[in-house]
Amino acid sequence: MAKPLIQIALDSLDYNATIQLAETVAPHVDIFEIGTPCIKHNGVNLVKDLRARFPDKLLLVDLKTMDAGEYEATPFYAAGADICTVLGVSGLATCKGVIKAANAHGAEAQIDLINVEDKVACARACAEAGAHIMGVHTGLDAQAAGHTPFGDLNDIARLGLNVRISVAGGIKASTVQDVVRAGANIIVVGAAIYGAPSPADAAREIRELVEAV
Numbered sequence: 001m002a003k004p005l006i007q008i009a010l011d012s013l014d015y016n017a018t019i020q021l022a023e024t025v026a027p028h029v030d031i032f033e034i035g036t037p038c039i040k041h042n043g044v045n046l047v048k049d050l051r052a053r054f055p056d057k058l059l060l061v062d063l064k065t066m067d068a069g070e071y072e073a074t075p076f077y078a079a080g081a082d083i084c085t086v087l088g089v090s091g092l093a094t095c096k097g098v099i100k101a102a103n104a105h106g107a108e109a110q111i112d113l114i115n116v117e118d119k120v121a122c123a124r125a126c127a128e129a130g131a132h133i134m135g136v137h138t139g140l141d142a143q144a145a146g147h148t149p150f151g152d153l154n155d156i157a158r159l160g161l162n163v164r165i166s167v168a169g170g171i172k173a174s175t176v177q178d179v180v181r182a183g184a185n186i187i188v189v190g191a192a193i194y195g196a197p198s199p200a201d202a203a204r205e206i207r208e209l210v211e212a213v
């Protein structure tokens, strides 16, 4: 199996701080995620800017689309996104819209399973509809209430769907190897990198831990 990809969640609202963090951790990560608060605050121009600065990185725009999938996602793919996210709770029609927009741009659509009641059924239906990536995700608010993504990751991984699996939700150095072993293909790390005293060192450590599995 290919080595899992490491994704940094750029969750700041500040445009320049976002660019600066991207520059700092670039040697140690594969995917820049423009987080939901960040993309809402800064808009599509940030996608164009990061695309121009980092032509060799994958760029995920965490739109968490809830409606009008094709219409909302299209300009972000056109601006250079490799992956856009759509909420599983939005329903199959909206997910199919983002998948259609992704395919039109030679890009990928990720279904975010955050707050989906029946994650297995949603993942199966979206994979059948052509989704490229399934995102197992415990959001920041759920993390604050003590939840983790580990059980959901096992449930989705054992389905053996023809999709890559992304995992997000408080992943850190002490848990990153467990999620690799559980079958994650994309490891998302936010606070454990951007909140560290040295984000570059934290990102390097995550990379080394993933490589060592």
Ligand SMILES: O=C([C@H](O)CO)[C@H](O)[C@H](O)COP(=O)(O)O
Pocket (backbone or CB within 6 Å): 009, 010, 011, 035, 036, 037, 062, 138, 139, 140, 168, 169, 170, 171, 188, 189, 190, 191, 192
């Ligand atoms: O997607 C995220 C969250 O919903 C805010 O938009 C985070 O980027 C994601 O959870 C990764 O961050 P950490 O949980 O801090 O690793």
